[in-house]
Amino acid sequence: MTVRRDAGIYGYERALRRAGLEPIAGVDEAGRGACAGPLVAGAVILPPGKAGIVPGLADSKLLTEAARERVYAQVVRRALAWSVVVIDNEECDRLGMHVANLEALRRAVARLGTRPSYVLTDGFPVDGLGVPGLAVWKGDRVAACIAAASVIAKVTRDRLMVGLHDEWPDYDFRTHKGYITADHEAALAQHGPCPLHRMRFVNVRRAAGLEPVPGAEVASLGSTPDSTTEEDR
CATH class of the missing domain: 3.30.420.10 (Ribonuclease H-like superfamily/Ribonuclease H)
Known part of the structure; x- marks a missing residue:
């Protein structure tokens, strides 16, 4: 073909x-x-x-x-x-x-x-x-x-x-949809993770005061819902 x-x-x-x-x-x-x-x-x-x-x-x-x-x-x-x-x-x-x-x-x-x-x-x-x-x-x-x-x-x-934004308004999910942006990173630093966060991700574990786990996921700052990243492929 x-x-x-x-x-x-x-x-x-x-x-x-x-x-x-x-x-x-x-x-x-x-x-x-x-x-x-x-x-x-x-x-x-x-x-x-x-x-x-x-x-x-x-x-x-x-x-x-x-x-x-x-x-x-x-x-x-x-x-x-x-x-x-x-x-x-x-x-x-x-x-x-x-x-x-x-x-x-x-x-x-x-x-x-x-x-x-x-x-x-x-x-x-x-x-x-x-x-x-x-x-x-x-x-x-x-x-x-x-x-x-x-x-x-x-x-x-x-x-x-x-x-889900109304349930967890501190994180502004309606804007970034859970991807890492500067504002999302700042919210994580201020409030720590909420129950919607993925605890295998390095930045989430860092915000929770936890050590990275083997094979932990890495989210890239600037990876927005409308951009193509390695994680999206």
Whole structure:
């Protein structure tokens, strides 16, 4: 299977359909690089043809909040099937972020109402999906079903974090969504971690007066909800 560089965001799905592989699911997560709040994974199967062309679809991190909401509504309306999975911060701590990420992606695919014949993942392969798959470098920018999944995951997570702001207003979760910013770091230093923080992260443990644990996660200052970081991949 060959996908031309100029094939556009729907090129992977068209090539797979020509090879007789359909339906095709894309899966992606949001919140891996955050040090507070849940990890959220989305999975989407878009229909072939014009019905599967989502106006404004792009990598969720490249869209404004308003644009993401519009695309989210279109994906939900057009998708043959979609699902979303939320893994809370305590399970992230128990599993570690990489294992939690893989588990979230597997669960999202498993919850699809339509079983895919092929799965596209963003950046790295995911085993245990039950069907063949392909890891696509920067997949949320070049494959429509992954981009759609990234929008589903990010909008869901952002809504959750905004809702949690009223419960924990000292941390301003509605602004940074649990990612590390200067203001979030200052709030951690002043108030210490709250029950939403991930205790495997070095900066959270430091704020709690605890020593780092082996394999502790590192959150980068300046890693905002709308930027691509190593933890987000």
